[in-house]
Amino acid sequence: MINKKVANAEDAISDIKDGDTIMLGGFGLCGIPEKCIAALVRKGIKNLTCISNNAGVDDFGIGLMLQQKQVKKMVSSYVGENAEFERQLLSGELDVELIPQGTLAFRCMAAGYGMPAIYTPAGIGTEVAIGKEVRNFNGKDYLLEKAFEANFAIVKAWKGDTAGNLIFKATSRNFNTVMAMAGKITIAEVEELVEPGELDPNHIHVPGVYIHRIFKGSDYEKRIEKKTTSV
């Protein structure tokens, strides 16, 4: 098996540089690549374009990169819950492109399947449609949305093997699988890293062919954004 293992987050992100476009998996704070985000913050590279469903909270997730003013542009579907984000956006330091959540997923999916674009009805008749090609199929209008191009995708999985095969837990799958498939270089951080043969091939969510680097992260915080319980 081809070995994708690298030592740690620093090694995994070593060639990410100023101005790169990075996809970051996760939904809210669920399933975010917290070890690579920490390494990007330590490295201090700037002018990044981040494609991620959300922008973290003030002191966790992509919010940590925003605090260090490392992000030039966010491409997201929802960016609430983040005061520093709001401040930078209103002051003009940060650019944001808001796109429907399904479109975000499909543009990743298209990249991972080698398709240049997809058609979706999301955004028809709204400002999202401005400047985009509209085509009618069977009496319904659809927008042409292009596949993303990202130098790097960074995802977080539950388990992986050194061949890069990944398994996700619960709703942390979210954007991680499609982003893993979409990056020119894809980095996976995992809670548990095993040797080839230890994961059941029937249970693999993303095959290792899509993964270029994999490492085991430790001491995951897995912060909960809105802990809600019943009695």
Add this chain to the structure above:
Amino acid sequence: MLDKEAIAKRIAQEIQNNSYVNLGIGIPTLVANYIPNNINVCFQSENGLLGMGPFPKESEVDPDLINAGKQTITMLPGAALFDSAMSFGMIHAQKIDLTILGAMEVSENGDIANWKIPGKMVKGMGGAMDLVASAKNIIVAMQHVNKAGESKLLPACTLPLTGIRCVKKIVTELAVLSILPEGGFKLLERAPGVSVETIKKATLGKLIIEGEIPEMAFD
């Protein structure tokens, strides 16, 4: 006049047996608390879950298991997990029977605005534009008038649109209304103690009133 819980309770009566339903954030989330015992419903959370259960007990909290509102949740027996692309795939392929969501404005032809107020910080549309573009049936839970007393049921939306010609039914603190294919809000039911005259005053869009309008019935 209905409070939020009562709006949710009335909407719960709309849920068909053996249906897949997506609940938006706010009042729609409360609908899950009022599903009649004889109705079998499967809730979809667009971050990647079918078969969403109630909020967890303290000992069951799992940071890897949340709903689209980022709240911790549980899974019911028979639940299924998937990624965001498959989640919006099943939405656009119309496998989800009903979407219930909130709105700032709805127009008499079924347009909805619920994601952006010019001049205010925009948080994003999340999955709303996808849901309204493809849902087989959309019910909106909303206040009939805004804080300034102005109607939110309009001839045309004034706020940036989320989707066009998609809303089928609206439940407000005052009334239940359907949107007719040819346009217009058809008054179906009044909230207990609310007069047709009150609803007329609160509705700026074309209001269609035919015959006696019954009061909403609650068990």
